[in-house]
Amino acid sequence: MKKWIPLIAVVVVVAALGVWRLAAGNRPEWTTSSPQALAEFQAAMDDSMKMYTGEAQRHFEKAVQLDPDFMMARLELLLTGKQMGKDRKAEIKALVENADLDRLNPRERFIFERVKAAIEDRGSDADKILDDYLAKHPEDPYALFEKASVLWHTGKLDAAKNLFQRLIKVAPNWVLAYNSLGYIAMQQEEFEKSEENFTTYRFIAPDQANPHDSLGELLNLTGRYAEAEQELDAALKTKPDFCASYNHLAWTHLLDGRPEAAEQDLKRLSEQKGCDPYLEQTRCMVKLWEPTRQHKWSQVLEAAKQEGCIKDGKMGSGPGGLYVFIAAAMLGDNELCDQMEAPLVKATSKEGTGARHMEAVLDHLRGIRAAAAGRYSKAAGLLRKADEGLTFAGSADGLFKLYNQACLAEVLRKADDASGAVAVIRQIRRVNPAMAQDFESGRWRPLGV
Numbered sequence: 245m246k247k248w249i250p251l252i253a254v255v256v257v258v259a260a261l262g263v264w265r266l267a268a269g270n271r272p273e274w275t276t277s278s279p280q281a282l283a284e285f286q287a288a289m290d291d292s293m294k295m296y297t298g299e300a301q302r303h304f305e306k307a308v309q310l311d312p313d314f315m316m317a318r319l320e321l322l323l324t325g326k327q328m329g330k331d332r333k334a335e336i337k338a339l340v341e342n343a344d345l346d347r348l349n350p351r352e353r354f355i356f357e358r359v360k361a362a363i364e365d366r367g368s369d370a371d372k373i374l375d376d377y378l379a380k381h382p383e384d385p386y387a388l389f390e391k392a393s394v395l396w397h398t399g400k401l402d403a404a405k406n407l408f409q410r411l412i413k414v415a416p417n418w419v420l421a422y423n424s425l426g427y428i429a430m431q432q433e434e435f436e437k438s439e440e441n442f443t444t445y446r447f448i449a450p451d452q453a454n455p456h457d458s459l460g461e462l463l464n465l466t467g468r469y470a471e472a473e474q475e476l477d478a479a480l481k482t483k484p485d486f487c488a489s490y491n492h493l494a495w496t497h498l499l500d501g502r503p504e505a506a507e508q509d510l511k512r513l514s515e516q517k518g519c520d521p522y523l524e525q526t527r528c529m530v531k532l533w534e535p536t537r538q539h540k541w542s543q544v545l546e547a548a549k550q551e552g553c554i555k556d557g558k559m560g561s562g563p564g565g566l567y568v569f570i571a572a573a574m575l576g577d578n579e580l581c582d583q584m585e586a587p588l589v590k591a592t593s594k595e596g597t598g599a600r601h602m603e604a605v606l607d608h609l610r611g612i613r614a615a616a617a618g619r620y621s622k623a624a625g626l627l628r629k630a631d632e633g634l635t636f637a638g639s640a641d642g643l644f645k646l647y648n649q650a651c652l653a654e655v656l657r658k659a660d661d662a663s664g665a666v667a668v669i670r671q672i673r674r675v676n677p678a679m680a681q682d683f684e685s686g687r688w689r690p691l692g693v
Contacts, residue, residue: 275349275352281310284307285303288320295420319340319359337360345357357373388411388414392424405428422441430465430637435466435675439462456479461638464492465643485519490519490522500678506530525562527564541575542571545568545577581609604631611623624661636675655691669684
C-alpha cells in the first residue's frame with residue numbers, strides 16, 4: 245500500500261524506534277503525565293508504522309481517555325480518522341489554535357505549528373516550519389520522513405530518494421522508508437530496483453501485511469499475476485482485515501482472466517469490518533468488468549445503476565468510474581459525460597502534482613469521447629498527451645497508464661497508423677508482457693472501436 249501523506253494528515257510513526265531523544269536536553273519524546281497513556285500512544289504509533297490505521301486509532305482513543313490533556317494523542321486521534329470532513333477539520337483547527345505550545349517539547353511544537361499553518365492554507369509557512377526544525381534537529385527521523393515525503397509528493401523524486409536513504413542510516417528500523425523507496429523506483433520505471441526495495445521491506449518486517457501488499461502491487465503491474473496472488477494472499481493471511489489487499493487481489497484475478505475469483509475476493513472483503521472505503525470501489529470494478537470487456541455498454545450502465553456506481557453524475561473512484569464514462573461515451577450520453585468531467589475540470593484549476601494528474605485523466609476521457617465519435621486522429625493526440633502526464637506511481641496509476649496506452653494503440657490502428665500502434669504496444673510489453681499479449685492476440689480491446 246502506498247502511504248501518501250497530505251500536509252494536514254500527519255501520522256507520527258517514530259515510536260517504533262523507541263530510543264530517540266530530543267537534542268535539547270533529556271525531555272521525553274511525548275508530553276503526558278500518564279505512563280499508561282504514553283504506552284497506548286506508543287502502541288498507536290507502532291501500528292501506524294505497520295499501516296494498521298484502525299488499531300492505531302483505538303490506541304489513540306485510549307491514550308486520550310487516560311490523559312485528556314495529552315495534546316499529541318488528541319491531535320493524532322483527529323488526524324487518523326477515515327474522512328477529513330468539515331467537522332473534523334474544524335476540530336483540528338480549534339485544537340491547534342488553542343494549544344498551549346509552552347507545555348510541549350520542540351518536536352510537538354513543530355508538529356502543532358506545521359499542522360496549524362497547513363490547515364490555514366499557509367503552505368509556504370508550513371514548509372518553512374519543517375525546514376527550520378530539520379535544520380535544528382537534522383537526525384530527527386520523524387522530520388526526515390516528513391521532508392522526504394513532501395519531496396516525493398511534489399515530484400522531486402531524486403531528492404526524496406536521497407533523504408529516505410539518509411533516514412535508513414539514521415534510523416535503520418524505519419521500515420516504511422523502504423516502502424517509499426519502492427514506490428519511487430516504480431514511478432521512475434526502475435521496476436527491478438522497486439522489487440529490491442519491497443523485498444528488503446518484507447525481509448525486515450515479515451510479520452506485517454503491508455510489505456506483501458506493496459510487492460503484490462508491483463508484481464500485478466508487471467503482469468506476474470501468480471506471484472502477485474501469492475504475496476497478496478500472504479498479506480491477508482498476516483492480517484485478514486488489511487482491506488487494500490482484497491482490492492489488489494481482485495485486480496490481479498481480473499487481469500489474469502479469473503473473474504470468478506475476483507467475485508470471491510469481493511465477497512471476502514464485504515465480510516470485513518472497517519473496509520467500506522474499499523468495498524464500493526472493488527464492487528464497481530468487479531461487477532462492471534465483464535460487460536466492459538465485452539463492450540456491452542448498455543449492460544455497463546445498467547449494472548452501474550444497480551450497484552450504486554453512479555451518484556449524482558459523479559465518477560466513482562477506481563476503474564468502475566472509468567467504465568461508466570466509457571459506456572456513456574460509446575452510447576452518446578454526452579450529458580452524463582459532461583457531468584462526470586466537471587469535477588476534474590475544477591481540479592485542474594489548482595496547482596500541484598495532483599492537478600497535473602487530473603489534467604492527464606481529463607485528456608484520457610476526452611480522447612475516449614473523440615474515439616467514440618470516430619475522430620481517431622484527434623483521439624490519438626489526446627491519449628498521447630494523457631500518457632505524458634500519467635506515471636507508474638503505484639499499481640492503480642500504473643495500470644491506468646497501461647490502459648491509456650492500450651486505448652492509444654487501438655485508435656492508432658483505426659487511424660491506419662499501424663507502426664505507431666506497434667510502438668505503443670512495445671511500451672506496454674516492456675512493463676507488462678501479459679497485457680501486451682492479451683491485446684496482440686485479439687482477446688482484448690479496451691474500447692471495441
